[in-house]
Amino acid sequence: MLGMCYKQEVEKRRIPFQNDSDTQAKIAKAAKWLCGDYKVGLLLYGTIGSGKTTLAKAICNLIGILYNSAISSDRKAVYRVSALALAKNVADDPAYFNKLKNQDLLFIDDIGTEPASVKSWGNEYSPVTELIYARYDRQLFTIISSNLKDEDFGDRYGERIADRLEEMFERLHYQNKSYRK
Template identity: 40%
Template sequence: MLEEQAYEYLLAAYIMEVQLRYRRFIYNGFVEEQLKQVANCLTANTAKFGIVLCGGCGNGKTTMLKALQNLVRRLEILKPNLSPNAGHSSDNYYSFTIVNAMQIVQIRKTDYNKFCRLAEADILGIDDIGTEPAEVQDYGNFIYPIKELLAMRYDAQLFTVFTTNLEPKEIRQRYGDRIADRLNEMMTKVVYRNPTYRTENAQMADSQG
């Protein structure tokens, strides 16, 4: 897919997500640049296998994450080494799972098998990294769910997208040098510099950040 085509598809998915939230979409320079950067991430010939959407609260990061999910679902991208006649089983197409960072912590404590399935998801979107406790105690042991999940995704080289309000230096302080270096290697950073849309006349409601 060409970058221009990815941009048009992503724009349509983005508009749809805004409308699903009963908001009025307004095209501006911030949105244009964010869409262009993400479209480039999806089509560029690069060793990167992830995107981090970072910036202040309420400025469209979660909307972009959900637009990406809708786009992947609608494109029905066939997994490698499968024939176009392989059938319409959902297992034959790439899935895009979104989960909140706080939910990941709870899943890690209560259902490790589900946690491992998240780690193995085709494409994983993690919303609001940095809002969860960095470490939690589980039967007397300290565990680090987000660090563990990101490390597993890195090792498997699985495409991951996450949103965060944290600055790069805060990510390093919170998750350590090892994870920060791996994120730099695996992910392209898209910085959201626009102000919040959470005003009375906002174009969208970015419910998580």
């Protein structure tokens, strides 16, 4: 089912789905993570255009389908936000930030593209860092995509966050070239 959701995400952009071995392996690992007793987070990271966001969206869509079907009385969806939108809205709308902290299911796209800190009315925020701390403390389902390399997480967010990412997130590393070319 996850493979079908992935294919649909690709075809939505009017490009042909490439069912190569790397894509199949990533889908299989993500499906195993979804169905198993693993860490509460999934970190998709690596090269630009390699399918990280597409896989995250496919997971979100699959969860939406399963939770909003006739077999489930619970209605759930994965709340999606880009790191840039997070940084833009966090300082001006504390209720929005609290909403993100408390979402049962959250997907943060493209961490590492946002400003490291945001200032508002004399206060300085580090939105991604603060959000990861909050979600780590509550062990909430979180998917993150990023173009950062392993060593970049510590450089960008500090060793404390890098350590929490290690504990909280299963990792899928992307090394293949961009599908956009």
